[in-house]
Amino acid sequence: MLYICKLNDIIMEAAIQKKATMFRLNSDLIDRLKEMAKREHRSLNNFVECVLLDVAYSEPNETTKAAIEEARSGKLRNVAPIDTSSVEAMFKSMGL
Numbered sequence: 001m002l003y004i005c006k007l008n009d010i011i012m013e014a015a016i017q018k019k020a021t022m023f024r025l026n027s028d029l030i031d032r033l034k035e036m037a038k039r040e041h042r043s044l045n046n047f048v049e050c051v052l053l054d055v056a057y058s059e060p061n062e063t064t065k066a067a068i069e070e071a072r073s074g075k076l077r078n079v080a081p082i083d084t085s086s087v088e089a090m091f092k093s094m095g096l
Contacts, residue, residue, distance in 0.1 A: 030044075037047035060068065070076065083093040 033048060034044050037044045040047060042050075080093065083089040
């Protein structure tokens with residue numbers, strides 16, 4: 001079987017063996033996943049598989065990991081917010 005999935009804007013194409021499995025999920029979650037799959041014109045199975053592949057195989061790079069850690073540490077709580085009302089205001093609020 002040929003598998004094609006868009007993962008982080010990269011088209012993955014691979015011949016893989018698939019194994020049938022069953023999960024018990026909240027019915028509201030299933031309905032939401034069906035809606036999301038329908039919007040992308042995909043089957044529920046394909047949509048859920050691609051979401052799981054994205055989660056399982058997408059790891060942030062070192063710069064992103066450092067930014068996440070900095071945000072979680074609370075160091076940014078006392079930093080003035082960036083003014084996004086205009087480009088000029090944004091640059092000024094960033095000290096540029």
